[in-house]
Amino acid sequence: xxxxxIQASESPRAxxxxxxxxxxxxxxxxxxxxxxxxxxxxxxALIGPSGCGKSTVLRSLNRMxxxxxxxxxxxxxxxxxxxIYGKDVDxxxxxxxxxxxxxxxxxFPKSIYDNVAYGPKVTGMxxxxxxxxxxxxxxGAALWDEVKDKLKQSAYGLSGGQQQRLxxxxxxxxxxxxxxxxxxxxxxxxxxxxxxxxxxxxxxxxYTIVIVTHNMQQAARVAxxxxxxxxxxxxxxxxxxxxxxxxxxxxxxxxxxxxxRTEDYIxxxxx
Amino acid sequence: MSAVTADQxxxxxxxxxxxxxxxxxxxxxxxxVLWLCLAFGILVLxxxxxxxxxxxxxxxxxxxxxNYTSQxxxxxxxxxxxxxxxxxxxxxxxxxxxxxGVAAASYLEEFASTRSxxxxxxxxxxxxxxxxxxxxxGMLAAAAAVAVGIPRNTVIAGGIALALLILPVxxxxxxxxxxxxxxxxxxxxxxxxxxxxxxxxxxTLPAAVPGIATGTILALSRAMGEAAPLLLLGGxxxxxxxxxxxxxxxxxxxxxxxxxxxxxxxxxxQLAAAASxxxxxxxxxxxGVAIIIRNKYATAR
Numbered sequence: 001x002x003x004x005x006i007q008a009s010e011s012p013r014a015x016x017x018x019x020x021x022x023x024x025x026x027x028x029x030x031x032x033x034x035x036x037x038x039x040x041x042x043x044x045a046l047i048g049p050s051g052c053g054k055s056t057v058l059r060s061l062n063r064m065x066x067x068x069x070x071x072x073x074x075x076x077x078x079x080x081x082x083x084i085y086g087k088d089v090d091x092x093x094x095x096x097x098x099x100x101x102x103x104x105x106x107x108f109p110k111s112i113y114d115n116v117a118y119g120p121k122v123t124g125m126x127x128x129x130x131x132x133x134x135x136x137x138x139x140g141a142a143l144w145d146e147v148k149d150k151l152k153q154s155a156y157g158l159s160g161g162q163q164q165r166l167x168x169x170x171x172x173x174x175x176x177x178x179x180x181x182x183x184x185x186x187x188x189x190x191x192x193x194x195x196x197x198x199x200x201x202x203x204x205x206x207y208t209i210v211i212v213t214h215n216m217q218q219a220a221r222v223a224x225x226x227x228x229x230x231x232x233x234x235x236x237x238x239x240x241x242x243x244x245x246x247x248x249x250x251x252x253x254x255x256x257x258x259x260x261r262t263e264d265y266i267x268x269x270x271x
Numbered sequence: 272m273s274a275v276t277a278d279q280x281x282x283x284x285x286x287x288x289x290x291x292x293x294x295x296x297x298x299x300x301x302x303x304v305l306w307l308c309l310a311f312g313i314l315v316l317x318x319x320x321x322x323x324x325x326x327x328x329x330x331x332x333x334x335x336x337x338n339y340t341s342q343x344x345x346x347x348x349x350x351x352x353x354x355x356x357x358x359x360x361x362x363x364x365x366x367x368x369x370x371x372g373v374a375a376a377s378y379l380e381e382f383a384s385t386r387s388x389x390x391x392x393x394x395x396x397x398x399x400x401x402x403x404x405x406x407x408x409g410m411l412a413a414a415a416a417v418a419v420g421i422p423r424n425t426v427i428a429g430g431i432a433l434a435l436l437i438l439p440v441x442x443x444x445x446x447x448x449x450x451x452x453x454x455x456x457x458x459x460x461x462x463x464x465x466x467x468x469x470x471x472x473x474x475t476l477p478a479a480v481p482g483i484a485t486g487t488i489l490a491l492s493r494a495m496g497e498a499a500p501l502l503l504l505g506g507x508x509x510x511x512x513x514x515x516x517x518x519x520x521x522x523x524x525x526x527x528x529x530x531x532x533x534x535x536x537x538x539x540x541q542l543a544a545a546a547s548x549x550x551x552x553x554x555x556x557x558x559g560v561a562i563i564i565r566n567k568y569a570t571a572r
Binding site for chain 1: 386453455456458461463466474
C-alpha cells in the first residue's frame with residue numbers, strides 16, 4: 001500500500017512538506033511517521049476518528065505543539081525547503097507565516113478593530129494605514145459589511161460564526177502564507193458553517209489552507225486533497241498511536257480509496 | 272451504608288424531593304450549628320465595633336485629623352502624623368510589592384517549566400514566606416536598612432517590611448488571576464506571531480488585572496492594620512511632623528493606637544478608640560474598592 005505522496009504529475013508545488021514526522025508527548029508517541037506534502041493554494045483536509053493525531057499533526061505544522069510541556073517532534077517539516085524545527089529557526093517567525101484558527105472562536109476581550117489590528121501591531125508590520133489593514137482583513141473574512149458600523153464594540157458581542165470569521169480576519173491581517181484551521185466549524189451551526197466553507201474557497205486563492213475536520217462531508221466539499229488518519233494500539237502497550245493511512249486527491253479518497261480502512265471510515269462503518 | 276447503589280440513591284420519580292434532603296433532622300441540626308457559629312462571629316465583631324465607637328465618639332472630631340499627638344494636651348491631640356505616615360508607608364509598600372509580586376507570579380505561571388528546579392525553589396519560598404510571623408519581617412527590614420546604611424525607622428524600611436509581608440498574598444492572587452485567563456487567549460496571541468512577552472503584556476496581564484487588583488488591595492488593607500513589623504523598626508510613637516519622603520521618620524495608625532492605648536489617661540484611651548474607628552473605616556473603604564472592581568468586571572464579561 002502506498003500511503004505516500006501524490007504523483008508528481010498531479011502534485012503542485014508544496015509549501016509544507018512533512019517527512020517522517022512523529023510527535024511525542026513525553027514518552028507517549030501520539031503520531032508516527034507522517035509523510036505528506038501541503039500544496040500551495042489548495043485546501044488540504046485531515047480527517048479521521050478522535051485520537052488519531054490529526055490535530056497534533058496540524059499543530060506541529062506551525063510549532064504550536066511547542067507550547068505543550070514535554071512535546072517533541074522528530075522528522076522534518078519543511079517550509080519552502082527549510083526545516084521549521086531547525087536549530088536556528090525562531091518559532092515566532094514560523095507562526096507569523098503559518099497562522100492558525102482554533103476550534104472554539106477565541107477573540108480577544110477587545111474591540112473588533114483591536115482584534116484585527118493586534119497581529120500587525122505585535123509583529124511590527126509596517127502598515128501605512130491600520131484602518132485599511134483592518135478593513136481589508138475583515139472584507140477578506142467576509143465580515144466587513146456586518147461589523148463596519150461597530151468596529152469599536154467588543155468582539156464578544158458577535159455571534160459564534162461572526163467571531164470565528166473575526167478570528168480568520170485576525171489571522172489574515174498578518175498576511176501569513178498558510179492558514180491552519182483546527183475544526184473551525186465544530187462549534188458553529190450549519191449556516192455559519194456554510195459561510196466559513198464559502199470563505200475557505202475564497203481564501204485559497206491567496207492562501208494555503210490546512211483544515212482538520214470531523215465532518216467528512218465538509219472535507220468532501222472544501223478539500224482538494226484529503227489525508228485520512230487512524231489510531232492503532234502500539235506494539236507492547238495500550239497507547240494508541242496515530243498514523244497516516246492514505247493521502248490523495250479528495251475525489252479519489254471519497255470515490256475510490258485504496259485502503260480498506262479509509263473506505264470503512266468514509267462509508268460510516270467505524271469512527 | 273457503602274452498599275447504596277445508584278439505583279437506590281435516585282428517587283423513583285426524578286422530580287420528587289429527596290427524602291433525605293435539607294429537611295432531614297440531622298441536616299437541620301447542622302444548619303443550626305452553622306448559624307450559631309455565624310451569629311457568634313458577627314456578635315463579637317458587633318460588640319467590638321459598638322464599644323470602640325462609644326469609647327471614641329467624643330474624639331471623632333476635626334482635631335483628630337489636623338493635630339499632632341501631644342502629652343501636654345491629650346484632649347486636643349490628633350493622629351495627623353499617623354494618618355500621613357500610614358499613607359506614605361502603604362504607598363511605598365504598594366510600589367514595592369506590586370511590581371515584584373506580579374513579576375514573580377508571571378514568571379512562575381507563564382514562563383517557568385514545572386520541572387525547573389529554580390521555579391520549584393521560588394515556589395517553595397513563596398509558600399514559606401506566607402508562613403513567616405509578621406514580626407520577623409520587621410527584623411529583616413531593619414537588618415536590610417542598616418546593611419545599606421539608612422536609618423531603620425524610615426518610611427522605606429517600613430515599606431520593605433510590609434511589602435515582604437504581603438508579597439506572598441500578591442503573588443498567590445496574581446497567579447490565580449493569570450490561571451483564570453483562558454488558555455485560548457494565549458494560544459490566539461502566539462499563533463499570530465506574538466512573542467510570549469507580548470502575549471503576557473498585551474493579553475494575559477490586562478485580562479488578569481481585576482483579580483490582581485482585588486487581591487492586592489485586600490493585601491494592602493491588611494498591611495495597613497499591621498503594627499508588629501513596624502514596631503521592630505524602632506517604632507517612632509511620638510511623631511510631631513509630617514513625613515515628607517522615603518527617608519523620613521514616620522509613625523502609622525496601628526503604632527499610634529498601640530501607644531495611646533498603653534497610656535493611662537482617659538483622653539488617650541478615647542483617642543485610641545477614635546483612631547481605631549478611623550482605621551477600620553479606611554480598611555472597609557479599601558475592601559469596598561476591591562469589591563467594586565471585582566463586580567464591575569464580573570458584569571462586564
